[in-house]
Amino acid sequence: MELTPRLQAIASQVPVGARVADVGTDHGYLPVWLLLNGRIDWAIAADLREGPLNHAKKTAQNFGITDQMSFRLCDGLNGIYPDEVDTVVIAGMGGETISSILSGAPWTKRETALLLQPMTHLPELRHWLQCNGYEILNEQTIREGKRLYSIWSVRGGTMPPMSPAELWAGRSSKDPLRREYLAYMRGKAERAMRGQKAASAPDLAMIGELEAVLSGLDQMEGELSTMTTVGEVFTFLQEKAPFELQADFDNSGFLVGRENAAVSKILVSLDITEPVVQEAVKQGAQLIVAHHPVIFGGTKTITDQTETGRIVLQMVENGISAICAHTNLDAAGGGVNEALALRLGLTDIGQLHQDGVDRQGRPYGIGRVGLVPEQPLYDFAMAVKRLLSANGIRLVDGGRPAHKIAVGGGACASMMGDALALGCDTFITSDVKYNHFLEAKAFGLNLIDAGHFPTENVVCPVLKEWLMQRFPQVTTSISQRHHEVFSYL
Numbered sequence: 001m002e003l004t005p006r007l008q009a010i011a012s013q014v015p016v017g018a019r020v021a022d023v024g025t026d027h028g029y030l031p032v033w034l035l036l037n038g039r040i041d042w043a044i045a046a047d048l049r050e051g052p053l054n055h056a057k058k059t060a061q062n063f064g065i066t067d068q069m070s071f072r073l074c075d076g077l078n079g080i081y082p083d084e085v086d087t088v089v090i091a092g093m094g095g096e097t098i099s100s101i102l103s104g105a106p107w108t109k110r111e112t113a114l115l116l117q118p119m120t121h122l123p124e125l126r127h128w129l130q131c132n133g134y135e136i137l138n139e140q141t142i143r144e145g146k147r148l149y150s151i152w153s154v155r156g157g158t159m160p161p162m163s164p165a166e167l168w169a170g171r172s173s174k175d176p177l178r179r180e181y182l183a184y185m186r187g188k189a190e191r192a193m194r195g196q197k198a199a200s201a202p203d204l205a206m207i208g209e210l211e212a213v214l215s216g217l218d219q220m221e222g223e224l225s226t227m228t229t230v231g232e233v234f235t236f237l238q239e240k241a242p243f244e245l246q247a248d249f250d251n252s253g254f255l256v257g258r259e260n261a262a263v264s265k266i267l268v269s270l271d272i273t274e275p276v277v278q279e280a281v282k283q284g285a286q287l288i289v290a291h292h293p294v295i296f297g298g299t300k301t302i303t304d305q306t307e308t309g310r311i312v313l314q315m316v317e318n319g320i321s322a323i324c325a326h327t328n329l330d331a332a333g334g335g336v337n338e339a340l341a342l343r344l345g346l347t348d349i350g351q352l353h354q355d356g357v358d359r360q361g362r363p364y365g366i367g368r369v370g371l372v373p374e375q376p377l378y379d380f381a382m383a384v385k386r387l388l389s390a391n392g393i394r395l396v397d398g399g400r401p402a403h404k405i406a407v408g409g410g411a412c413a414s415m416m417g418d419a420l421a422l423g424c425d426t427f428i429t430s431d432v433k434y435n436h437f438l439e440a441k442a443f444g445l446n447l448i449d450a451g452h453f454p455t456e457n458v459v460c461p462v463l464k465e466w467l468m469q470r471f472p473q474v475t476t477s478i479s480q481r482h483h484e485v486f487s488y489l
Helices: 005-013 029-037 050-060 097-104 122-131 163-169 178-198 204-224 230-240 274-283 307-317 327-331 336-343 378-386 413-421 434-443 451-457 459-470
Strands: 019-023 042-047 069-073 089-095 113-118 134-144 148-156 253-256 266-267 288-289 321-322 347-351 367-373 394-395 402-407 426-429 446-449 475-478
Touching: 005 029, 005 134, 005 148, 019 029, 019 426, 019 459, 029 042, 029 050, 042 050, 050 178, 050 347, 069 446, 089 097, 089 178, 097 122, 113 367, 113 402, 113 413, 122 163, 134 178, 148 178, 163 204, 163 446, 178 204, 230 253, 230 288, 230 321, 230 459, 253 307, 266 274, 266 327, 266 459, 274 288, 274 307, 321 446, 327 336, 336 347, 336 367, 336 459, 367 378, 378 402, 378 446, 394 434, 402 413, 413 426, 434 446, 459 475
Parallel strands: 019 042, 019 089, 042 069, 089 113, 266 288, 266 475, 288 321, 402 426, 426 446
Antiparallel strands: 113 148, 134 148, 253 321, 347 367, 367 402, 394 446
16 A cells, blocks of 8 residues: 555654544545554544545455544544544645644643644644644655645644744745745745735735745745755755665764765765775865765774775865765665666566665665566676676576566675565676575576676766755765776786
């Protein structure tokens, strides 16, 4: 079962183990998904109308979880008792309806987490919450299709008065879609202003308020144009490839530098070597985003007596930070393995091995599987060499043409069993040991070692594109001094 981006964003904010009431549940997709994915053990699906509630019951029946849900035909929260839930979701309704529901349930101010997604009258709802004992803890903007949605995390409490612009667009934040959301709200305010000025009897008070809104939006947009920080880049990469997905042996993360350091130039590289650091210095880059961790293993000293020490010292001395996304980027959607599959022209791409789902419900795991038009192995192997710009490849012919392909960037030969279990005839990876080649031959599996650098360097253009889209004000480039380490004679 898959959720829309809007519902998925809401689901990601529901605390694990929460007792949830989904008000205006419609088809019940949100609580059913939360139950199926083990995020919660029990939920209330509530709706004002019998039709949507019956749809929710049918959804639960289809997945065999009706015993984990209670279905309430009620107006808002009128049929739900305070001690039954600790989290309330109200999504897809107008702001005036949401305020009316909360007005009838003052108990929601006490130890209740509220997840609100208003469709209309957002300024009015923010003002109502401010005046009625609620605090907006966070606002998240989500794009679904061509539309932007705002999702609020709210609890009982007090918050400072909001300016006219904050009532329209929320308080300033580093939300990835913040700039787009501000432009959207500006458009609405400008249309409202034109309507007032064209009216036969303009509302002067409203015009004054809209002028204040537009002025405040100008200020917010100006604040977004200030320098990006290392911490902001890390937060963004955390969203794309959560660092908690890294393997136990790994050392991915923010490894060198200061979190609040300003960034105007980023250098992307597979590894952080001395030549790469020198390149960053020459370019004036303040941050290197790499795949392989610059600090790994049992490093206990940072001196000029070791390669790692020299690299880190040179970075610190030149004010260069490092963020390294290793096995988390291997496993995450859109990361190393997906980039490798796409570079090789695979279609119908799926997981080679799924380890689980992240906090946003996205599947993750090492390796990918896909299809190519059936062809002789050696033709396909030469295409792999060309597409990856590899200096050479090693292969074992398992006696079958290439058609269903498994890929594992880096050293993934131990996953041959996964490839065979999925009916793959060919597996592309690197750093293959002699015994792995013997095993592949015995199992009738075509095994191609395309090199560690070529199978993982494909992610560098992906990282560059991610960073350019999120931080267009920052100059991002890929290292030109880092290449394959060895050659074949």
